[in-house]
Amino acid sequence: MKGKRYAMLAMALVMLFAGALAGCGGKENTVKIGEVTRSVFYAPQYVALEKGFFEEEGLKVELQTTAGGDKTMTALLSGAIDVALVGAETSIYVYQQGAEDPVINFAQLTQTDGTFLVSREAAPGFDWNDLKGSVFLGQRKGGMPQMAGEFTLKKHGIDPHSDLELIQNIEFANIAAAFASGTGQYVQLFEPQASIFEREGKGHVIASFGTESGRLPYTVYMTKQSYIAQNKELVQKFANAIQKAQTWVQEHSPEETAKTIAPYFKDTDQEILASSVKRYLEQGSYAESPRLEEAAWNNLLDVMESAGELKQRVELGELADNSFAESAGK
The missing domain is CATH 3.40.190.10 (Periplasmic binding protein-like II)
Known part of the structure; x- marks a missing residue:
């Protein structure tokens, strides 16, 4: 009887050990x-x-x-x-x-870069100089969208901190909603939000920061x-x-x-x-x-x-x- 109990205990330990190994293997591949x-x-x-x-x-x-x-x-x-x-x-x-x-x-x-320049009003014949003196709803300081945006503006002779009013105090997740509610004349948006605003008549995609800032x-x-x-x-x-x-x-x-x-x-x-x-x-x-x-x-x-x-x-x-x-x- 005692031998049988030992055998059952040994089998249980083997199964437990095997299960642990299988669990570890799954975790290692997660x-x-x-x-x-x-x-x-x-x-x-x-x-x-x-x-x-x-x-x-x-x-x-x-x-x-x-x-x-x-x-x-x-x-x-x-x-x-x-x-x-x-x-x-x-x-x-x-x-x-x-x-x-x-x-x-x-x-x-x-x-x-994955953002697009979206204007509140239609802008046929858009020129980057049109941004001078405007209110621009930008992205978080130090983040790639904002840096690529500033890089593009500077390339076109625009100082983002003196040639326009740059708003940077809005959380990333709330930027689209802020623009929709009336903040800013221009905004930097990712897809699909840019296309959604176009469909809803809330904005117009007029340029691509991805194209402008390069690889x-x-x-x-x-x-x-x-x-x-x-x-x-x-x-x-x-x-x-x-x-x-x-x-x-x-x-x-x-x-x-x-x-x-x-x-x-x-x-x-x-x-x-x-x-x-x-x-x-x-x-x-x-x-x-x-x-x-x-x-x-x-x-x-x-x-x-x-x-x-x-x-x-x-x-x-x-x-x-x-x-x-x-x-x-x-």
Whole structure:
């Protein structure tokens, strides 16, 4: 009887140990992503999720919206998320603070600014000088939308802090509502909000900051250097899934992409989704490869320097690891 009890106990321990191993294995293949906002601008990410590209690589992805660059980076540094989808400038800010465990960019998702200049009134024959003396509803200081916006204005001979009234004290999530309620003559908006305002007659898209500011590693997947060191195979699989999704978006129509990402934008009309995707495709906002390009990185440094947010220039190799993107491309 005693031998039987021991045998049963041993079997129970084996099963418990096996279950623990299985649970650990599942956890090891789980990646928690924090996206800085929910946006059509990130369409390839939602395609990767909906088309099962992460699953094909053996990964389970948990996506959460962390609402803002500061919150996203805090979540990454604290370990609340494994990977952040946020502007590459945040990795530079962390580096400038002397982080012992720097944040490394390993896969680019978008390669231009994603905002558009929206005018309250129709502006046929628009000229950038029309902004002088106007009230401009801008973005958060130090964030990529605002820096790219200021970079563009300066390129056209406009000082954003003296040639117009620049409003920057409104939270990102409330900017569209503020404009709709009457604040500002011009505003900087992402899609699909820009197209929604056009349809509703609340604004008119008159220029693209993405086109004007040039190629930038605008939104990038990044993680801590220590995480990469401990999870190289996982990071490679992640980059593979993103490459598959980027290729899929380039090879399919805006309507097909809109249909695929619709579950992430349940309150947005399909036609608006499709027109937003089309607009981003036409200006080359969706990166065709997760690889970060040196010229685009240097342009980012120029944009940050122009905004007074760069303490010193940082080489691409210091804060980016392109090995995963290059392997994914093969």
